[in-house]
Each structure stands twice: as C-alpha cells, then as structure tokens.
Amino acid sequence: MKKIILFASATLFFACNSSDKTNENESTFIDPVTAHIDSSISPGENFFLFANNGWFKSHPIPSSEKSNGIFRTIQDTINESIRKICESSSADSKAAKGSNKQKIGDFYFSGMDTTTIEKVGINPLKPLFSKIDEIKNNKDVINTVAYLYTQGIPSTFGFTVTRDEKNAAAYTVYLSQSRLGLPDRDYYFNTDERNTTIKNEYLKHLDAMLNLIGMDKALAKKGSEQIFKLESALAKSSRKMEDLRDPYLNYNKMNIAGVNKLTASIEWKEMLSKLGISNIDSVVVAQPEYFSALEKHLKTFSVDDWKLYLKWNVANRFSEFLNKKIVAQDFNFYATVLDGIKEQRPRWKTIVEETDASLGELIGQVYVEEYLPKGTKEKLLEIGNNIRDVYAEHIKKLDWMSDVTKEKALNKLQKLNMKVGYPDVWKDMSSLDVSRNSFVENGMAVSKWNYGFMIKKYGKPVNKDEWEMYPQTYNAYYDPTMNEIVVPACNIIVPGFEGRMPDDAVLYGIIGGSTFGHEITHGFDDQGSLYDEKGNLSDWWTKEDRQKFEAKTKLIVEQFNNYVVLDSIHVRGENTQGENIADLGGVIMGLEAYRKTKQGQSTELINGYTATQRYFLAYAYAWMVNRTDASLAKQIMSDVHSPAEFRINGPVSDIDEFYKAFNIQPTDKMYRAENIRVKIW
C-alpha cells in the first residue's frame, strides 16, 4: 500500500513551513480520483464499482482487517502519527508524573509490556469478582450493578447523564435498555443459518471466557447457557433498532415514584444515589416497558444467574486489556466470527488504537501541535461555511415547503454551531492516574474516570465546549440537542493528495459533501428535524409540511429496502433512513457549492472527465470501502449506516445532474424513473 503522508510538505496551500516540493510532486502525481476507474463496468451499471473497482482488484482485504479502502488508508496515516506520539512519550523517562506525556507514555508502555500483562493476568479484576461472589440476594444484585457502574462497567440497564431533549439547556438522567453481549437484540432470535452459527459461537465464547477467568469446566458450561438465557430475556424486552428512531417514543419523563412502579425491586432514589446522583426528582425513561420487564427478570432468574452475568460483563469490559489467551478468545469471537477478520494485527497497532480510544483527548493536544498542517482549521471552516450558504439558498428555493416552515428551517441552519478542527478547551484529565503497573489497571482507571466525568455534569450548566470526538478521529457528527456539527481536524486528509491542495471537486465531493453537507443534513433528517434551533424536541413544522416531508422519507426507505447487500440480506431502509437522507443532502449541497468554484464552472476536461463528472467521482472516492461478508452482515444487523456501495449508488441515482453527467439511460441498472427520484433537501 502506498504510504500516505498528511500534507507532509503542505507549503503550497497551507503556508506551512517546509520546502516546496511542488515540481517534484507534479511529475509523480497520480490522480486518485480517476486512477481506480474500472472501465469494464459502466457508470450506469454500478457507479460505485465503476469509480473504485480498479483499487479493489489490486487491494484485497488484509487478513487482519474487516475492511479495506480509503478509511483504512487514512487511519494508517493517523496511526503513524499517534504511534510517534506514544513512542516518544514512552521513551521520555523525564516526563513529569501526572503530565500528559507521562500518561500517554505509560499507558502505551503498559500495553506493549506483554511480560507484565501475562504475569498480572486477571488479578486486578479479582476484587470485582469477589464483590460479585459476596452477592446473597436480589438487593445485593442491584447494589452490585450500581457499584460496577461507578467503576465504568455498565450492565442490566442503560444509565447516562446527558442533555434533556425537551430542555437542552440542562443535563438530566436517562434510563434505557441495556447493551448486550451480541451487537443487537435480533441476534438472540434470528434463526437463519448465519445467525445460528453466530449464536452457537457466542455460547462457546461465553463458556471459554468463564473458563479463562477461573471457573471450573462444568460450572462454565452451565453458566454460559444461563448467561445466554438471561441476555435473551433482556433482548426480548428491548426495542428493535427501527423502534428506537422516534425520539418522542423514547422520551418518557417520570418522577422517581413512577420509575419505582416499573421496577418495584429497585428503590430508584437509593439506586441513583449509589450511582452518584442525588437531589433528583425525575428522570427520562427511554423504554418504560424494559424496566417493567426487568422487574420480572430480577425475579425469574436466580441470584446465581445474575452473578454469572455480572462476572461476564466485567471480563468482557476489560478483555482487550488482559493476557494473551483472553485477548485471543475475545478476538476469535468479536473479530473473527462477527467481522470475518482472520488474524490479529501487529500489537503496536492495536495498542496505538487502544491508547487513542482511552487517552485521545491528551494525544489530540500533541497531534494538533505537531502533526496538523497550519491552516487546516481555516480551510475546513471555509468549506463548511460555503456549504451552509448554499444550504440556505437551497431551502429558500424548495418547492414543497411553506414559507412559515422555511423561515424556521433557515433559523435553525443559521443557529447551527460548527465546531471544526479541535476543541477550544480541552477536558481536564489531571485527576486520572496512569502508571506502568499493568495495562488492565490503566484500562480500569480510564473507565472509572470517564464515568466520574459523566456524573459530574449533573446539576451543572451544559458544557458548550465539549467534544465527543478527538481532532485525530476520522469521523464527524451532528448533535441534535446542541444543534451543532463537530468536524475533527483530520477530515482534511485526502489520500493521494500528499503535499498538494486537492482540487475543488475533491474538496467539495469529500469534505464539503460527504462530511459537512452530510452532518448539516442530519439536523433535518427524520430524527434531527424534530429538534429546534436550540436543541429541544419541539414541533416547528406546519402539519402539512411535515406530512410532505414524511412522504418523501418513505420514498427513500423504499429505495434502500430494495438494495441487496449479500445473498438474501437487504439494506434496512427504515433503519438507515437518517443516514441516507444525510448522504443525499450532502451530495447535493457539495455539488452546489462546487459549482460556485472556478473549477466547478469550467468546461475543460480534467484527466478526461468533465467538472461535474469529476465531482461525482470524487464523492465515490470518499466511500471507496469494501468489507468482508461477515462484516457486511453485521453492519446490516447493527448499524444505522448503509454499506458504502449504496451510500454512493443510492444518492447519486436520485440526482438529475448525475444522469446528465454520465448520460444514464432507462436501460441502465442504476436508472430510477424521474417520478421516484427522491428530492428532500
């Protein structure tokens, strides 16, 4: 694989510092937008493969990965930087105790120190296991659930402190259905062949893990079956992914007496106080029926069953931090069975990503200082603002929306906060203690710290400076309760454009369309559109406009329901509609912003393609990703995003300009009759 350097000699565009290598780059430059075209496939047959198949043919998925493509390439680039940060921190013996450098260095060191990891084994978890062993009755079960939560080990039900969706200016407590050992509740019930294999393998995994934490063979075998039964009961009481999409149905504010009625075995005032929350009158119960069912499960399952379930939750929470045998067992199920990954990555890669997942806030500070080309934030902001401008123009021109709703939508768009690059204020992690003692102790310390950070929010004003991603996270998000998008700095990376400014088709197809345009549209998708400009769940639509909007979202649901992913597996249109609406909005806004640029208006060919063709090709490059079959199947079962192929072919086949640009005809496979092309934003 070609080594990718993040704008290493970015003199040209970011007025950075190093020498100008433009001429040298010019002679060796291979345009990644057109380099991977497979001309044996026509654009109208499968645009995703037309644009990207050349790359897929020469880049099979490595046996240590679930996918390959542009994301993997970018992540490798980022990992190289993080590795340097980790290794130099680890080598600095003079780093002051408590400094960011010491924490990063020691965390990474402990992860690479496999000798100590083997020696320590599961010892650091033993006090938690002993606590579970002491459980004698239901009351103890509940108290232990609370205690484990305070150690950053969730189980039994979901508990979060977050912004109140009907009063986004304040934090409140949300109680919800629990996460499960399998990625989604449907895994416990589906009876197709693929899922039956997964269930059987999961039972074996539970059995093996119980053995590895010291349980005797007979008990582990029986225990794995009991845990599966208990989790199946919790799963049965949980809503399906599609049913989690309606924020109103997931918002049930109740006083404490109300929650006590749902789960009579739990005295919730006491429970919340044990969880660290006092002075609270009401909470939001996301799925009340889950809590009524929990009452039943607390009685139906024995105390011993609950003890097994809690032990499994502890082991599973920290499995990646433990000894070789446990890591291998965890990998065998979660990576091989679920994602089709055949072998583990080199250890440094795993530990680099683990260190970043735990201490990304600290690593980000060095990353921004030492690895980010100057001008990154400004360039991203410029693109984001241009997208917001065309969005406003676009809303004004919509033919299906009344002026009253338009005004509200424009207000929401104008108030949308764009956090770009990196936080203005970093989280204060000074109270976190990291050492070289053992990797798992560091993992436990971080878990506990994160829990404390969340709990401390309660009763305080909403922290507007908080980021839920790091500058080195190649991703972005829209938060409806903040009405804000967050676009981390590394979104500036476009593989193939090292040392040169990507052209406008690339900037607007990838950063403008698939990032800014996509995230802004989340503010107006099936869910985001239910929140107002302040982040509150409130109906700002006229009834008629809302009906028209919902008719349009139905069309996109139908469109995606028809896409076949793998043998009998289809995309779940309902489940993925928010993402599909965001993709469609993103491509359209990116194109409109691009058309305001000189290149976007040019009639000259670029590497043999028109300006508009190049835009769509660049967008397709943004999703040049292929996955193992297992990983695709898992994505459909547990993810709200459509597979990459349909994130390209879906939206472009709704856009008239695409038809014109590539002369798509009714006989082409991608062709959708004009009356069913979805036009929302």
Ligand SMILES: [Zn+2]
């Ligand atoms: Zn999205």
